[in-house]
Amino acid sequence: MALPRFQNLHSDRREHILEVAGHEFADHGFAGASVNRILDRAGLSKGVLYYYFEDKADLFETTLEAAVRHLFEERGLPGGREALGHWVETLDADGFWDALREMSRQSLGLLRSDLWYVRLARAYPRIRQEPAGPTLTGNVEGLGRGSLEALLSRGRALGVVRSDLPLDFLVEVSAALDHAGDRWIVERLDAMDDGELAALMDARMDMLRDMLDAAHVGWEE
């Protein structure tokens, strides 16, 4: 994580660095991103990066974490795992699938945005798979998928999500399905009318529910 001095930086400058880096990583992935390009575009000297960050991986991690924080704030959710947990615990069995639907809708909504942290979040599942990618600490990794994991965990406690499979597995597979659907839809966004879009979104949601439904039972963790 960024060296402590980074926090002492004027917040405008800090944010600007993160923005430029966020776009670069979103555009080119981790390995493909160019530190030089980031520095150029941010109008920074070469040395400054290594003054504030350990290395490229550290910059990426810091940027990603900031992106997650921005996303939480954007949705009116308090940042951090704890606060998220509180929100999730307010859900009851009746509202559960609606909450999931809401989360699913947001993931698509994000696709249209050009905000750096949205773009980075969108690119993250891809970057995560890069062979030469940075080894992310559990912290950022957890925050990134925290919403979904917390939600499903709560769903299980409420008895509406299947418990015959490991929670991790469900999270992984649900996220993949979500992202694949997003990608497919967004590529054809211009060619679709609102009716088709709504139908696809609902179908994707139904798929998720069908997959996760508590009708399946039996796995003990």
Add this chain to the structure above:
Amino acid sequence: MALPRFQNLHSDRREHILEVAGHEFADHGFAGASVNRILDRAGLSKGVLYYYFEDKADLFETTLEAAVRHLFEERGLPGGREALGHWVETLDADGFWDALREMSRQSLGLLRSDLWYVRLARAYPRIRQEPAGPTLTGNVEGLGRGSLEALLSRGRALGVVRSDLPLDFLVEVSAALDHAGDRWIVERLDAMDDGELAALMDARMDMLRDMLDAAHVGWEE
């Protein structure tokens, strides 16, 4: 695609080049792969690669196509789209889900292998998403996902696969679910006993069937 002379090469040597390249691309993706490393490991001189291939992208494409061909042969399936089509057409409604289960099982079986073409096939969905990736011809691209697409298309004709969503969408989402499940499983393979493995495999299959089942209707393409 590779210059014609590549086909005239002694098959051992040809295969060796493909193997080395396959491992490199599987390990590092397209952009991350190093032509120099491939050349070194294959014991080739600096310039020879460009005697057989147009460029790096051509090498990748050729390697990928060879991998697909190997996979077809491995499974006892005749190569090429036509032959695949014939096989798919022999399926009837009763045998359909079993065929899908079989295909799904195979995708997992592949994960344990260290054969270059298996590793490359496994890495392909990831490479495909690289921002600076090579633009693949529809040919290779099609062959790679041909099995699943042909299968689902047949399933639809048999009335067992839902027709309320675009076929493409189903293919994309099914493949993503398949791969995500594979990845999760293979990372924990050593810590699982056979019972758990079988249960997961079946669950993944059930998820696929639930998603694709013809119980959902109404989308017109």
Add this chain to the structure above:
Amino acid sequence: MALPRFQNLHSDRREHILEVAGHEFADHGFAGASVNRILDRAGLSKGVLYYYFEDKADLFETTLEAAVRHLFEERGLPGGREALGHWVETLDADGFWDALREMSRQSLGLLRSDLWYVRLARAYPRIRQEPAGPTLTGNVEGLGRGSLEALLSRGRALGVVRSDLPLDFLVEVSAALDHAGDRWIVERLDAMDDGELAALMDARMDMLRDMLDAAHVGWEE
């Protein structure tokens, strides 16, 4: 010069090689021309070039010589220096400037052609100046500028060309003026009407005559 076996080649094939090489050298100069590209385009094997030619420079020299020969034949002039000399000796003082005018006109006429030997001849003055260019034997070099040199020499004998400066100098300078004028004109050919073109051509010719006129006297060689 090309190894003797080159002459034994079937004339169609020989001509084809020269044509492809001629275009390549005309397009890219000597250093910039790619032997590989020539070989590819002519459908020849790598080895064949070094079977018929010493090296790249030899190929260039041979091609250039063939181009000169073609040009002589095209103009209905017999090839070689001797024959040219005979033709020049038929000129008398009255016809001299007309012959020069004719020669000047032809140089422009050549600019419109896409024949390989014309293009090569056109490119030659440029190639000649390349620092890494081939050291040309006096033979080809002489043939290329032979017409002009013979003509001016004859003009001197007839008393119409100045003898106060070295012949070589006059040849060099006249050729440069000719080529520079050509280049300027051909770049604007599409934007000129026939009247302007004729005026320029005449002006260029007058310049040449003014430069060369025997009114200037006194240089002893």
Add this chain to the structure above:
Amino acid sequence: MALPRFQNLHSDRREHILEVAGHEFADHGFAGASVNRILDRAGLSKGVLYYYFEDKADLFETTLEAAVRHLFEERGLPGGREALGHWVETLDADGFWDALREMSRQSLGLLRSDLWYVRLARAYPRIRQEPAGPTLTGNVEGLGRGSLEALLSRGRALGVVRSDLPLDFLVEVSAALDHAGDRWIVERLDAMDDGELAALMDARMDMLRDMLDAAHVGWEE
């Protein structure tokens, strides 16, 4: 043009880079020049060139521009087009041909020099014609031929230079004649005594005047 940091470089070092590059380009042209060789000879590391310049073309352009600037300073002329214009406007009809003679003499004087900027200026007309040459901005291009063009333009205003042909044409043709003459002379410099040299120089000058003289009239631009 060179990245701004190049201007901040210590002037010795800057000049040294330009000198090495100037010699290299003068010796081998643009395409033939080797960036590696320049780096080696200047004692620079492999990457540093791209820290100061965009690419090879940018290095060339920068070097050329610096050469032009040096030449202006050398002749005691203020750099830039404006200043040149002022000087030219001081000429009157009587002094015009003397000024031209002076300029012509200087062009020969330059030929003896081994200064990098002189050599580059001398090589420029050749480099300009390279098929794969860099596309030069009008700025450098203009400065290089600015003197002659400004001079002829002034000559026209004074009524001593012919106006029956496009100014561009006269510039192009005069420059070519000048260069060809220079080249011829310099190659034989050692074998000539002062009298011969003076005679040739005068003759070349007379040729130029004969060509350009206002005795010819009628072309409207």
Add this chain to the structure above:
DNA sequence: AATGAATGAGACTTCATTCAT
């Protein structure tokens, strides 16, 4: 007589990172 596979040096360029100031 003719091939064509193979060479390896060298081309231009980008990279993440360091370090003296």
Add this chain to the structure above:
DNA sequence: AATGAATGAAGTCTCATTCAT
């Protein structure tokens, strides 16, 4: 506290030429 010049390895690709067959 912060800079920015400098590094040098590695990147992909092209080149003219050779040589065993």
